[in-house]
Each structure stands twice: as structure tokens, then as C-alpha cells.
Amino acid sequence: MRIGLIPCLAAMFLAVLPASHAADWYTGAASSSRKMNRDFGVSIDGSVAATSQNAVHVSIIGTIAPFTGIKQTGMRMRIGGLVGSYKYIASAAGVGSVTGNETSASFLGGYEWVMPGTSVGIFGGAEFQNRTISKPDPNNTVTGTAFGFKMALDVFSNPTPYTMVSGNFTYSTIHSAYYARLKAGMAFFGNVFLGPEMLFLGDSFYGQWRFGAHMTGFKVGTLQFGVSGGYVSDRKNGGGGYAILDGQVRF
Numbered sequence: 553m554r555i556g557l558i559p560c561l562a563a564m565f566l567a568v569l570p571a572s573h574a575a576d577w578y579t580g581a582a583s584s585s586r587k588m589n590r591d592f593g594v595s596i597d598g599s600v601a602a603t604s605q606n607a608v609h610v611s612i613i614g615t616i617a618p619f620t621g622i623k624q625t626g627m628r629m630r631i632g633g634l635v636g637s638y639k640y641i642a643s644a645a646g647v648g649s650v651t652g653n654e655t656s657a658s659f660l661g662g663y664e665w666v667m668p669g670t671s672v673g674i675f676g677g678a679e680f681q682n683r684t685i686s687k688p689d690p691n692n693t694v695t696g697t698a699f700g701f702k703m704a705l706d707v708f709s710n711p712t713p714y715t716m717v718s719g720n721f722t723y724s725t726i727h728s729a730y731y732a733r734l735k736a737g738m739a740f741f742g743n744v745f746l747g748p749e750m751l752f753l754g755d756s757f758y759g760q761w762r763f764g765a766h767m768t769g770f771k772v773g774t775l776q777f778g779v780s781g782g783y784v785s786d787r788k789n790g791g792g793g794y795a796i797l798d799g800q801v802r803f
Contacts (some may be wrong), residue, residue, distance in 0.1 A: 570751040593617050604792035609636030622802065623666065626731045630660040630704070640758070640788045642689045651686040652688055652695075658676055658702050669711075677705040682725050693727075694757040700726035714739045716747075716768075727756040735766055735780075744769045752803050762794050776800045 595615045604610045613632040620626030633655045642650050663673030683695045702724040703757040709717050715738055722731045730753065737747030745768060751762040764782015771777070778798040785791050 593622055593803075595622055595802050601794065601796045603786075603794045605637070605639065605784070605786060608637035609634060611733075625664065625666045628662045628664050628673060628675065630662065630677075631660075632656075632658045632660070638786065640786075643777060643788075644689055644690065644691050647687065647689050650689050652683060652690070652692075653685075654681065655685045656681040660702060660704060664706075670709040671706070673704075673706040675706075677702060679726060681722050681724075692757060694755055698726045700724050702714070704724075716745050720756040726758065728751075728757040735768065737766065737768060742769075743771075749782075754787070761785050762792065766796075768798070774801055774803075 556679060563644050593616065597613050597615075597639065598612045601611075602606075611632065611634045613630060615622070615631045617626055617630075618629060619679075625742040634654070636655075637651065637653050639649060642648060643775035656679060658677060658679040661675055662677075664671060664673035680697075681700070681701050682697045685692060685695055691794065699722060705719070705721045707717075707719040709765060716736070718733075718735045720731075720733045723729070732752045733749065734751075735749040737745030740746050746767050747765065747791065749762075749764055749766045751760075753760050753762075762784045766778060766779055766780035768778035768780075779796065781793065781795040783791065784794040799803070
């Protein structure tokens with residue numbers, strides 16, 4: 553993994569977080585703290601994800617509760633953006649190593665149910681995506697510009713004051729892209745949770761799964777953070793490692 557690259561991206565992420573919202577690259581993760589603060593009208597999440605296979609993605613997602621306040625059940629609007637780069641070895645003869653770049657943006661509407669210790673949000677709307685590669689690869693069918701429909705489901709729960717579970721799922725009609733992140737944890741210091749996580753992501757060209765551990769819910773001022781890392785298995789690049797830095801601010 554490019555050790556020097558991760559701190560640089562983390563610093564960039566911290567610089568933009570107060571004005572943006574992101575989840576784990578492609579998503580909008582709910583806050584994983586024992587006491588969910590939903591007294592504000594806007595939630596901003598940010599995520600920087602990197603792997604030892606030369607893939608780096610930064611995502612920004614902003615969720616707005618336009619009528620009820622974000623602490624209450626009601627309608628939601630969500631704006632998201634993603635930028636990233638990756639490398640892979642092409643299966644076509646003579647192509648070799650390929651570098652890809654991608655950007656995407658989405659605007660989703662939805663509804664969130666907020667109950668004591670639990671929240672469930674469902675979203676759907678439009679997505680734009682653009683992908684380029686450094687050299688022609690006849691087997692790569694997911695390049696170019698595309699528009700499609702994106703769906704998202706966010707679930708967070710504190711079954712007890714000392715445990716948490718969360719799930720974030722998205723699906724896009726653009727190249728049948730999917731993303732799922734599942735986390736569980738136990739409180740070991742205040743509102744900070746430690747436990748396992750699993751991720752599944754891919755589209756019609758690639759597939760990947762990750763398994764690791766996360767620490768979620770520690771705070772620096774008004775910002776709440778989570779970190780995770782572990783093993784990644786990629787259909788094209790084999791095995792390696794991954795790391796994710798998540799952050800959230802509400803106002």
C-alpha cells in the first residue's frame with residue numbers, strides 16, 4: 553500500500569469535511585455512535601478508501617431533512633459525489649497494466665424512519681458516471697459516460713446500549729454496480745465501538761470483497777470518525793489490504 557498517500561488523502565478529506573458529506577466510497581453511512589445526534593437539518597459524511605492494489609476513492613455525501621429535522625422520521629434529500637483511480641492487469645493479450653479514473657454524482661430522494669436506537673433510510677434517484685482508462689482494453693465494457701438509476705438502503709441500530717450493527721447498501725443500473733457494507737461492534741470506551749466488518753462491491757466488469765475490523769464513533773470536536781482495515785480479495789488483482797477513514801459532521 554502507498555503509505556505516504558494515505559496521510560495526504562486523509563488530510564484532504566479533513567479539510568473538505570466541514571463543507572461536505574461522504575460515506576465509504578459510493579455510500580452514505582449512518583453515524584455509528586451509541587447516542588445518535590439528529591438535532592440538525594444536515595448530515596455530512598466523508599470517506600477515503602485505499603487498497604494495496606493502487607485503488608484510491610474519495611466520496612462526499614450530504615443528506616438533508618427538509619421538513620422535519622434530521623432527528624425525526626421524514627423525507628430526505630441526498631447529494632453524493634465520488635472520485636477515484638485504480639489499476640488492474642488486463643486479461644486481453646498485449647494490453648498489460650491499465651490505469652482507470654472514475655467520477656460520479658447522484659441526487660436521491662427518500663424517507664427515513666427514526667426510532668429509539670434504530671434508523672432505517674430508503675433512497676432512490678438519478679446517477680451520472682464517467683470512467684476513462686489509460687489504454688484501450690477490449691474486455692473493459694464499463695468505460696465512458698452513463699446515466700442511470702441508483703437505490704440505497706441505510707440501517708443503523710443499537711440493540712443494547714453497548715452494541716451496534718449497521719448496514720449500507722447501494723445498487724445502480726449503470727453497469728449493475730453494487731455495494732454492501734456490514735458492521736457490528738461493542739462499546740469499549742464511551743461511545744466508541746470496535747468489531748468486524750464485511751464489504752462486497754463490484755459491477756459487470758469487476759468484483760471484490762473485503763473483511764476486516766473497524767473502530768467507530770470517536771470524536772474530535774464536532775467531528776465523528778471511524779477507521780477500518782483488513783484483507784481485500786479482487787477478481788482481477790488477487791489479494792491485498794485495504795484501509796478506510798470515515799467522518800461525519802451534523803449541523
